Amino acid sequence: MVDIEELxxxxxxxxVDIEELxxVSMEENSSSPNEKTESTLFKICSIKMSNEKxxxxxxxxxxxxNNNDDEVIVHLPSSILxxxxxxxxxxxxxxSEAIQRLQLTQNIRLHGNLVEQWDFSxxxxxxxxxxTWEQMIIADENTMDSSILSGNVTIETIFYNDVDVLSxxxxxxxxx
Amino acid sequence: MGLLSLLQKxxxxxxxxxxxxxxxxxxxxxxxxxxxxDEEIDSIQPTQGFNVKSLKQNGIALNVxxxxxxxxxxxxxxxxxxxxxxxxxxxxxxxEQRMEETGIELDGLLGExxxxxxxxxxxxxxxxxxxxxxxxxxxEGLNLTNIDDRPWNIQxxxxxxxxxxxxxxxxxxxxxxxx
Ligand SMILES: Nc1nc2c(ncn2[C@@H]2O[C@H](COP(=O)(O)OP(=O)(O)OP(=O)(O)O)[C@@H](O)[C@H]2O)c(=O)[nH]1
Ligand SMILES: [Mg+2]
Numbered sequence: 184m185v186d187i188e189e190l191x192x193x194x195x196x197x198x199v200d201i202e203e204l205x206x207v208s209m210e211e212n213s214s215s216p217n218e219k220t221e222s223t224l225f226k227i228c229s230i231k232m233s234n235e236k237x238x239x240x241x242x243x244x245x246x247x248x249n250n251n252d253d254e255v256i257v258h259l260p261s262s263i264l265x266x267x268x269x270x271x272x273x274x275x276x277x278x279s280e281a282i283q284r285l286q287l288t289q290n291i292r293l294h295g296n297l298v299e300q301w302d303f304s305x306x307x308x309x310x311x312x313x314x315t316w317e318q319m320i321i322a323d324e325n326t327m328d329s330s331i332l333s334g335n336v337t338i339e340t341i342f343y344n345d346v347d348v349l350s351x352x353x354x355x356x357x358x359x
Numbered sequence: 360m361g362l363l364s365l366l367q368k369x370x371x372x373x374x375x376x377x378x379x380x381x382x383x384x385x386x387x388x389x390x391x392x393x394x395x396x397d398e399e400i401d402s403i404q405p406t407q408g409f410n411v412k413s414l415k416q417n418g419i420a421l422n423v424x425x426x427x428x429x430x431x432x433x434x435x436x437x438x439x440x441x442x443x444x445x446x447x448x449x450x451x452x453x454x455e456q457r458m459e460e461t462g463i464e465l466d467g468l469l470g471e472x473x474x475x476x477x478x479x480x481x482x483x484x485x486x487x488x489x490x491x492x493x494x495x496x497x498x499e500g501l502n503l504t505n506i507d508d509r510p511w512n513i514q515x516x517x518x519x520x521x522x523x524x525x526x527x528x529x530x531x532x533x534x535x536x537x538x
Contacts, residue, residue, distance in 0.1 A: 237398050268363070270396075277408070303413065307438035312408030312427075319363065319414035 224278020225342065225349040228313065232259075235268040254337070254353045261329035261358035269320045274313065275342070275350075282308040282344045287316070290339040293332070329358035361396050365528055366414055366421045370536045375420045377442055378531065381468065382449035383461050384428040387484040390518035391449060392425050395528070400518060405429060409439070433464065440473040445480065445531045452483045452491035452515075462501040469506065478534040479511040480527050487517040510534055 230243040241259050263269060273287075285305040291298055308314060334357050342350040369376060380388045389410060390400045396412075406427035413422045426432065426439055446468065450461050465481075468474055481503065483494040494515040498504060503513060512530050516523030 237396070305409075305411070306441070307435070309408050309427075309432060309435045309438075314408035315410045317410070317412045319412070321363075321414070321416055 224276075225282070225344075226276050227340075227342075227350060227352070228274040228276055229272075230274075231272045232263065233270045233272075234266045235270070237270075240266070240269070248352065254355055256357065257354040258357050258359045261333075264322075264326050264329050264332070264358065267322050269322070270317060271320060272315055272317045274315045276313045277308045277310060279310055281310045282349075284343075284345045285349075286343040286345075288341045288343070290341075292337045292339070294335050295337075332356070333358040362412060362414055362421065362423070363416070365525075365532050366416055366419065368529070368532050368536075369419050369421065371419065372537055373444075374418060375422065376444045376535045378421070378423045378445045378447060379439055379443045380423060380425040380447045380449065381436060381464075382428050382482075383451065383454070383457060383464065384430070384432075385454070386428060386449040386451040386461070387482075387518045388425050388428065388447075388449045391482060391484065391516070391524055392423060394518045394521050395524055407432075436468075437471070437473075440471060443474060443477055444535050445478045446474060447480045447482060447527075447531065449482045449484050450497060452485050452493075452497060453488050455490075455492070458492075458497070458500060465501065469508075476509050478509055478531060479506070480531045481511070481513040482523070482527055483513055483515045484518060486515045486522065487519045 227248045230248065231239060232241045233239050240263055283306075285308050287301075287303045287305065289301040291300070303316065303318075305314070305316070334355065336356045338354045338356060340350075340352050340354075341348060380392065382388050384405060389403050389406055392410070392412060393400045393403065406425060407429075408427060410425040411422060412425075413420065415421070424439055426436055448465055448468070451457070454461070469479070481494075481497075483492070483497050485491050492500070494513045498513050503511065512527070514523050514527035514530065516527055518524070
């Protein structure tokens with residue numbers, strides 16, 4: 184008799200194989216200009232942080248966005264750590280192709296150790312669209328002192344379409 | 360006033376609630392959401408995609424999705440229906456010329472399988488303007504009273520003065536609660 188559980192597992196495994204094949208075949212094609220447009224045209228336009236009273240605390244300079252591999256140094260006002268609520272707005276635009284499954288992951292590391300991870304699933308994005316994500320962050324009771332954090336915190340921001348990385352940036356944060 | 364005070368009223372077993380804000384272009388969707396958090400509403404551009412507002416407290420998350428209403432964008436609305444807990448439909452109460460068009464779009468939404476039984480709040484926006492139709496007139500004109508497959512409500516409001524916005528959203532929040 185066929186063990187149904189085993190069958191399920193083997194179907195699952197095959198499915199994974201197919202997924203992997205897809206990724207591989209896309210990578211192989213990535214030299215063709217059409218395949219590249221999607222990732223090259225996805226762009227973070229701006230990042231802004233404000234407090235509850237809508238006072239802007241910090242706004243990104245273009246040089247800190249879309250760097251992909253290099254770590255970038257960012258100076259944030261230490262008052263950010265005292266605000267009970269921070270509203271962070273990320274604006275991003277898409278290229279000529281629709282994005283089916285946009286995902287965002289942010290890894291916050293202190294001395295290289297992951298201390299917090301934020302994920303958000305946007306799903307579909309319209310071609311040639313400009314979109315914003317505004318996240319209201321309610322501070323923990325016990326925030327650490329800026330002198331402990333300054334220079335030791337990195338924020339890695341990765342946008343994915345399913346498994347493909349569209350944009351990655353790493354900030355090293357100094358509080359001033 | 361604000362999303363945070365709305366979130367604090369939310370009592371549900373599901374960890375996330377999703378509100379979808381739709382309506383014709385220029386109806387005031389983005390303005391209403393900005394007003395709700397006391398943001399500037401004078402320099403708002405037409406939405407060329409979506410604006411999401413997210414907040415989370417005590418393990419419950421609220422995501423409000425405002426999608427552009429231009430004719431070229433409307434065919435994409437369906438991509439955002441999945442897992443919607445409430446629809447907010449915004450009408451420019453002064454736009455007599457497009458009252459029929461907005462009614463047709465709303466009917467289309469009410470017929471969508473994925474939005475079946477999803478509670479509906481209609482905002483009759485721009486009530487600060489003299490030429491605005493009242494919510495009763497709009498309700499009658501668009502046959503809203505025939506809706507019988509879901510909880511629904513129409514709320515007169517103005518993104519300009521702020522009137523009615525919190526009330527409308529508080530009504531919606533009651534239907535997001537399940538405990
Ligand atoms: N007088 C008045 N004007 C309003 C009101 N709400 C919005 N407006 C104006 O109407 C115009 C359109 O507002 P938006 O908030 O951009 O409309 P929208 O529904 O988001 O439009 P799309 O993003 O194109 O779908 C803007 O010029 C607003 O200032 C209101 O309550 N009263
Ligand atoms: Mg808009």
